[in-house]
Amino acid sequence: MLDQQLRLIVDRELAAAPRLTPAGERILAAASTLFYEQGIRTVGVDSIAAAADVTKKTLYDRFGSKDRLIAAYLERRNREWHLFLDEQLAARQPSTPEEVILALFAALTDWLAGSRNGCGFINASVELAAPDHPAMPVIVGQKRWLRAEFEAQARLAGLSDCGELADRLLLLHEGALVSYRVAAMPDAAEVATRAAAGLLETWPRG
Template sequence: MGLLTERGELEAERLTPAGERILRAASTLFYERGIRTVGVDAIADAAEVTKKTLYDRFGSKDRLIAAYLEQRNRVWHAFLDDQLAALAPQTPADVILALFAALTDWMAESRRGCGFINASVELAAPDHPAMPVIVAQKQWMRSEFMAQAALGGFADVQELADRLLLLHEGALVCFRVAAMEYAPEVAHRAAADLLAGWPRD
């Protein structure tokens, strides 16, 4: 993955054309309207398939929700790859700040905020099939901050990674809940200040 560490994401399942249509339709509807408000009838109609086909491909709505988030995670990582290739950061600290810069561009196209945070609010049950996907996505961000901090020679990398993750995720929440459209930019500046003053080993 270039400048970033390996990620333990789930492999994309091979889908039939009908399965791909179902996943595309579900992804759009879940993100734009909310997971709980969208039923399998609406997804089947949008994908131009029967409900039987939907259940044959995914087994349940809950498993389709998990597949939607797995796909969104793959899209997010591909986006980060492209952003880092364009920004070409030279140091680990530059990589960290590039991740914050990428957030600004990502949110410009994601007006309803973070799909993972939105899903975690709607899916309160800890044993929901999608919860491991949500947790893994956030844990990966923290591990990436920690890995880059270690490469950059920063001290107390766990504490630094925790603070960076709070800035990153806080920006996502403020963007969505507080209608703070400039939240990613504020988080980027705060991350730059944090790194500038953080001790090194």
């Protein structure tokens, strides 16, 4: 079994969503759609409350502030990403650490299908300039987690200089997301996957 042979990709505690009231769930669902499709700064609490069919007071009672709602949106998106990767790995059944790395890249193709806005975390990092914003630890943590996975799988594969390899893989992965969004490159994920495969084939072993 994959989870017996290789490092477990998804943190089960991370994948567990916090309990919300029905109103809280509607607010977060509405905010998630509006933030991703229209941008965090352009969407106000009035629009979110109206889309969720609640009052602004209810929104503030449930989340405290728009900033905390932004953080909750990204936390949910992070859980969805982890669960999606779990499903992708179960479907692809990679048998080696190198195949796990490539599966993480290949998953981008399906994740981005039908989307025109790219990575919600990268988009949010551009809009949220303040380093002490409540959502910044979620954004930074999501990227650090992926780099750590690349490094862990590289070590399992017996590759040398795993930190450097993980840095290059992360640049390929994140570059694909930016290219898809900014450069209107619909096959960015496929190109990045091929580049990652070439990098792994030529990387020296320890």
